[in-house]
Amino acid sequence: MKPVGMCRMCLVEVEGVRGFPPACTTPVTDGMVVRTRTDAVEKIQEGVLEFLLINHPLDCPVCDRGGECPLQDQTLAFGPGESRFVEEKRHYEKPIPLSNMILLDRERCIQCARCTRFAEEIAGDPLIDFVSRGDRTQVLNFAEQPFESYFSGNTVQICPVGALLARHYRFKARPWDLATAETSCTTCSVHCRGAVQSSSNRIVRLLGVDLDPVNHGWLCDKGRYGIDWVHADDRVREPHLRVGGELREVSWPEALDAAAGEIRKVLRMHGPGAIAVLGGARGTNEDAYAWARLAKGVIGTDHVDCQMGDGLPAEVVLGVRRAEIDDCDRAGAIVVLGPDPREEVPVLFLRLRRAAKDLGVPLFDCTPVGGSLAPYAAHVARRVPGEPVGADVVELAARTARERGGPLVVVAGRPSVAEAPDATVRSIAAFGALDGVDVRVLSALRRGNVHGALEMGLAPGFLPGRVTLDAGREWFTQRWGGVPAGRGLDADGILRAAAEGRVHVLVLLGADPLLDHPDALLARRALEGVPFVVAVDAFRSESAARADVFLPCTVWGEQNGTVTNLEGRVQRVARRVAPEGTAMDDWRIASELAYRLGADFDLATVDEVTDEIAAVAPAALGATAALVRRARDGVVLPLREHLGEIVVRTRGLSILAEEGAGTSWDPIRAGGAAPAGAPAASGEPAPRTRRRRPVPARTRRRPRTRSSTRTPRASAPPTRPRCTSGTVRQAGPPRPRVTRTLCAS
Amino acid sequence: MSVEERRIVTRRLHERPEDSWTIDGALASGAYRVWREVLRTGDPAAVQEQVRLSGLRGRGGAGFPTAQKWSFLPEGRYPRYLVVNGDEGEPSTFKDRMLVERDPHQLVEGIAIASYAIGCNLAFVYLRGEFALGYERLTQAIADARSHGFLGRDVLGSGFDLDVVVHRGAGAYICGEETALIESLEGERGMPRIRPPFPAVEGLYAKPTVVNNVETLSTLPHIVEMGGEEYAKLGVNRSTGTRIFSVSGHVKRPGNYEVELGVTFRDLVFGLAGGIRDDRAVKFFIPGGASSQWLTGSDEHLDAPLDMDFVQQTYGVMLGSGAVMVFDDTTDPLLVAWRLAKFFAHESCGKCTPCREGTGWIEKVLYRMAHGMGRPEDLDLLFDVGDNISPGVVNAPFTQTTICPLGPSVVSSIASLHRYFRDEVQARVGVSA
Numbered sequence A: 001m002k003p004v005g006m007c008r009m010c011l012v013e014v015e016g017v018r019g020f021p022p023a024c025t026t027p028v029t030d031g032m033v034v035r036t037r038t039d040a041v042e043k044i045q046e047g048v049l050e051f052l053l054i055n056h057p058l059d060c061p062v063c064d065r066g067g068e069c070p071l072q073d074q075t076l077a078f079g080p081g082e083s084r085f086v087e088e089k090r091h092y093e094k095p096i097p098l099s100n101m102i103l104l105d106r107e108r109c110i111q112c113a114r115c116t117r118f119a120e121e122i123a124g125d126p127l128i129d130f131v132s133r134g135d136r137t138q139v140l141n142f143a144e145q146p147f148e149s150y151f152s153g154n155t156v157q158i159c160p161v162g163a164l165l166a167r168h169y170r171f172k173a174r175p176w177d178l179a180t181a182e183t184s185c186t187t188c189s190v191h192c193r194g195a196v197q198s199s200s201n202r203i204v205r206l207l208g209v210d211l212d213p214v215n216h217g218w219l220c221d222k223g224r225y226g227i228d229w230v231h232a233d234d235r236v237r238e239p240h241l242r243v244g245g246e247l248r249e250v251s252w253p254e255a256l257d258a259a260a261g262e263i264r265k266v267l268r269m270h271g272p273g274a275i276a277v278l279g280g281a282r283g284t285n286e287d288a289y290a291w292a293r294l295a296k297g298v299i300g301t302d303h304v305d306c307q308m309g310d311g312l313p314a315e316v317v318l319g320v321r322r323a324e325i326d327d328c329d330r331a332g333a334i335v336v337l338g339p340d341p342r343e344e345v346p347v348l349f350l351r352l353r354r355a356a357k358d359l360g361v362p363l364f365d366c367t368p369v370g371g372s373l374a375p376y377a378a379h380v381a382r383r384v385p386g387e388p389v390g391a392d393v394v395e396l397a398a399r400t401a402r403e404r405g406g407p408l409v410v411v412a413g414r415p416s417v418a419e420a421p422d423a424t425v426r427s428i429a430a431f432g433a434l435d436g437v438d439v440r441v442l443s444a445l446r447r448g449n450v451h452g453a454l455e456m457g458l459a460p461g462f463l464p465g466r467v468t469l470d471a472g473r474e475w476f477t478q479r480w481g482g483v484p485a486g487r488g489l490d491a492d493g494i495l496r497a498a499a500e501g502r503v504h505v506l507v508l509l510g511a512d513p514l515l516d517h518p519d520a521l522l523a524r525r526a527l528e529g530v531p532f533v534v535a536v537d538a539f540r541s542e543s544a545a546r547a548d549v550f551l552p553c554t555v556w557g558e559q560n561g562t563v564t565n566l567e568g569r570v571q572r573v574a575r576r577v578a579p580e581g582t583a584m585d586d587w588r589i590a591s592e593l594a595y596r597l598g599a600d601f602d603l604a605t606v607d608e609v610t611d612e613i614a615a616v617a618p619a620a621l622g623a624t625a626a627l628v629r630r631a632r633d634g635v636v637l638p639l640r641e642h643l644g645e646i647v648v649r650t651r652g653l654s655i656l657a658e659e660g661a662g663t664s665w666d667p668i669r670a671g672g673a674a675p676a677g678a679p680a681a682s683g684e685p686a687p688r689t690r691r692r693r694p695v696p697a698r699t700r701r702r703p704r705t706r707s708s709t710r711t712p713r714a715s716a717p718p719t720r721p722r723c724t725s726g727t728v729r730q731a732g733p734p735r736p737r738v739t740r741t742l743c744a745s
Numbered sequence B: 001m002s003v004e005e006r007r008i009v010t011r012r013l014h015e016r017p018e019d020s021w022t023i024d025g026a027l028a029s030g031a032y033r034v035w036r037e038v039l040r041t042g043d044p045a046a047v048q049e050q051v052r053l054s055g056l057r058g059r060g061g062a063g064f065p066t067a068q069k070w071s072f073l074p075e076g077r078y079p080r081y082l083v084v085n086g087d088e089g090e091p092s093t094f095k096d097r098m099l100v101e102r103d104p105h106q107l108v109e110g111i112a113i114a115s116y117a118i119g120c121n122l123a124f125v126y127l128r129g130e131f132a133l134g135y136e137r138l139t140q141a142i143a144d145a146r147s148h149g150f151l152g153r154d155v156l157g158s159g160f161d162l163d164v165v166v167h168r169g170a171g172a173y174i175c176g177e178e179t180a181l182i183e184s185l186e187g188e189r190g191m192p193r194i195r196p197p198f199p200a201v202e203g204l205y206a207k208p209t210v211v212n213n214v215e216t217l218s219t220l221p222h223i224v225e226m227g228g229e230e231y232a233k234l235g236v237n238r239s240t241g242t243r244i245f246s247v248s249g250h251v252k253r254p255g256n257y258e259v260e261l262g263v264t265f266r267d268l269v270f271g272l273a274g275g276i277r278d279d280r281a282v283k284f285f286i287p288g289g290a291s292s293q294w295l296t297g298s299d300e301h302l303d304a305p306l307d308m309d310f311v312q313q314t315y316g317v318m319l320g321s322g323a324v325m326v327f328d329d330t331t332d333p334l335l336v337a338w339r340l341a342k343f344f345a346h347e348s349c350g351k352c353t354p355c356r357e358g359t360g361w362i363e364k365v366l367y368r369m370a371h372g373m374g375r376p377e378d379l380d381l382l383f384d385v386g387d388n389i390s391p392g393v394v395n396a397p398f399t400q401t402t403i404c405p406l407g408p409s410v411v412s413s414i415a416s417l418h419r420y421f422r423d424e425v426q427a428r429v430g431v432s433a
């Protein structure tokens, strides 16, 4: 935000300059001598503080900000003990709504314009402004026009006092009672960094944390305020088993035994192809990995899909050269194929808007219906739904990027579920075929950890770490003891097969096909056609209500682990509250089931899962729990430091979209897999070539020996990741808050 | 006390009271002759040079040399704009209103000459919203000037284009401050901008912009006609030429008087304005608009010359907008200070803390003091609060903690109370002398 120099708390003396210029609006020059502690300056600062306080209600004891208020801090540090103001303070109705989420206590406002500047400059929603003059100056929304911005909650966070209040959090807690953990929001796939705060084991607030490459400190309201569901009354807190047509609460061993028993029975009678797993885009990478290992390595089915027929083919998402969000800032051009980022990945919209509006990057709005970015677009080229971007637009974008220099960033998701993904895929292919332009794709798939799930192999034809089933067969057979024989079905195919009675056990990993699959009728027929449903979920969704075994899982805020955002950036999510009821982490549920199916994953903590991923999944090589914990900005996969090693350690196994390889899902096509965008091949996976004899069943877990037991023997011993500081920024102590100024932010 | 008005800028409106504002009346008394000549000569630099030689200083308040202001425009950057400050909000100032209502063609001619000199093809007039008659007459004048070929495309066949847009203000004093005015013109809330960048570099629509006062521009045709050197012979020292003073308060004949700079306050108050009602004595007067510090009815002050630099350097007061407000010996200076503070508290734009909160605080304290509720400690409180808005104001040279000079304006009267009426005020709040 541009400095306004309003509060006047930062006035200083500058040698050779008359008067007291504000530090926040005075550019530093060579040889400048600035004095911040002279008597005159200190008198001014105390004077300004006194001015700020004369009309301030000082109702700190009932103010949400009390305890974390810059004004309070400064008053404590520098303020007068008593007020010289004996008149009546200014009074206003306390508080008034600016929208149905945001309240404003005008008595507490110090007119710093942080909120109004944010709304206009950052969010592009100038719905609040100053009204009136003098000491009646106040922030208000316009008549009949509430402050309805997708980003309004940020103003509450940056308001330096308790003037802007969230209805959601008001009177919920006192700052000193809050316990905080740094985490990422997983409501969508941007994974904005945040601090989740709880009081008495209830999550009460999510604050944005400045992660420079991702969210710049902002959150969207969906992410910020969509946290109440964690403790919702209708959370399923105990395992359930269908007995006599009804779901009954049972113990975990009963529920797990029932699920494993059915799976074993179906495996014996119908083979692995009769078992399918849908979902998994909601959990952590560890959850997804454990489920991929269970489904593909233990059960042997490749009918696994974390998308719900509403995304893009895995080979495209995993195969293209990925962009980082920061690439947008220095891009030669940005092409947005859809969807409207503000609707689906809101904070990415803020970054794209900034790139286009403030940094002057030419943006091509090629979404079929337009939306929030159109006002900032250099070119608007509406495409007919179902048709790819025209060759002329591709050429113009390429020329623009070449002329300006910098990559051509293509933002691609699924504009609408009514439209098949083909048009988007063909558009990406057209850009990928360009010569002399560095084309990078920024996936705009929305679902929380869909990118992590795809990377962990929860998609037909893939294994963890961006390798195809065929390419990774040998490697993973060694690691896991076996992999499916052939490519399985995607969500569409699974539902169709289920509707036709060919799926005998359907596992729903937080998936609700009745609600989420574009073809709700097909989903209904599928759920009716499948004899046994295992739901791993936190809520009894319409689909999950159909479960024969319901296994309640933990959710965001209750889980530790890592997640991967749309850039391929791995960050930690943190557990802040104890799980509701006896809810269990998904990865643990998977290992429990695996154990009952005769495979011991030998994983005791979530860090061990992370480390196994870092050792086994080629693209994730080196991304150990310790590294991710240390890295302040998370780590973007594949780690540059390990690119060479990936080849060495996996003995030539190549991952998709290696550095510099450009758009590279071509090799998959050449290798015989389905061309990108085409419906997934084949019905039944071929029977597995080798019946795996998993790790001998043990009645008791072996004592933990260090991770070497799980490290692939064939490879070099794991070396400690060598981090160059350029790639991985070390997490430091919490950044101190500047407390001497109020309007600069 | 036989001083005469020296009517240059007010000549036409006095000579033709019946039709000075019409195109016919104006043309009959020589309007646009200079403009025609300027275009014929075709030398913008020559115009600038005449203005420089004339020593003309802005009549809007700050008294900044006009030619120098123009010279700050960065070379080669176009478009650039001329913005005419017709907001005239300074209490007791009413000269621009007269010029706009009664001699709009002189203003248009001045705008044209200035625009030509600085290379501007689009000028804006920001007119105080309350000037209904002025708006009517000015827009009519612009329309008539256009139809006579004095404005528009290819003015008088010279190849020079010029159009003038009139924008009406919405009643905020702060919109007279040049950067707030520009914000307001752009459709934003009228709040001053942080400088730098200065308007000359980045003003209206982020383009190089000159802001000049109505009277400043109305003087231009005469400067060009007389020649800068000739004009500079009028006046005194660096205060050249004539100025219109709006004299008000307890005088017998309040009104606008155009005098040669260098005459005394006594000439204005007792000569032209006819002295004090009931022939009482002057207790104090405000020499340059509500923002200025005060002078008293002492002979020394009354005999001070109307010389911008002299009064500034000698008494720390300014001629400002040329509004002289006179108060007789029945006046309660506390009440005056309170009323002025009330104005500034009301008009503070609210952008910076010391002014937003400080003006209101001072107003409240002065109210109590003026209405018998003062406490002994209030006087020191006032000075200290004033000092926090305008450090050093009581002991000049003063600076400011605010963005624009509006905040410090409220301190002017406090400083004046301190300097001239300390005993009287102390007595009122119960401090024994």
Ligand SMILES: Cc1cc2nc3c(=O)[nH]c(=O)nc-3n(C[C@H](O)[C@H](O)[C@H](O)COP(=O)(O)O)c2cc1C
Binding pocket: B057, B058, B059, B060, B061, B062, B063, B064, B066, B069, B085, B086, B087, B088, B089, B090, B173, B174, B175, B176, B177, B178, B179, B211, B212, B213, B214, B216, B217, B404, B405, B406
């Ligand atoms: C609070 C404030 C109010 C002002 N009001 C006016 C005004 O009403 N008219 C005016 O001409 N100048 C006003 N000024 C001065 C202008 O900022 C500016 O200096 C002037 O218009 C420049 O014109 P000049 O150089 O021709 O005097 C005001 C200044 C301040 C700080």
Ligand code: SF4
Binding pocket: A108, A109, A110, A111, A112, A113, A114, A115, A116, A139, A155, A158, A159, A160, A161, A163, A164
């Ligand atoms: S952010 Fe600043 S201006 Fe906005 S409500 Fe809070 S204190 Fe007031």
Ligand code: SF4
Binding pocket: A185, A186, A187, A188, A189, A190, A191, A192, A215, A218, A219, A220, A221, A222, A223, A224, A345, A346, A347, A348
């Ligand atoms: S943009 Fe996405 S990740 Fe960021 S706060 Fe919103 S929902 Fe959460």
Ligand code: SF4
Binding pocket: B174, B191, B192, B347, B348, B349, B350, B351, B352, B353, B355, B356, B402, B403, B404, B405, B406, B407, B408
């Ligand atoms: S001094 Fe007063 S009027 Fe000027 S910018 Fe500050 S608040 Fe606004």
Ligand code: FES
Binding pocket: A004, A005, A006, A007, A008, A009, A010, A011, A022, A023, A024, A025, A741, A742, A743, A744
């Ligand atoms: S004026 Fe500089 S921080 Fe507010």
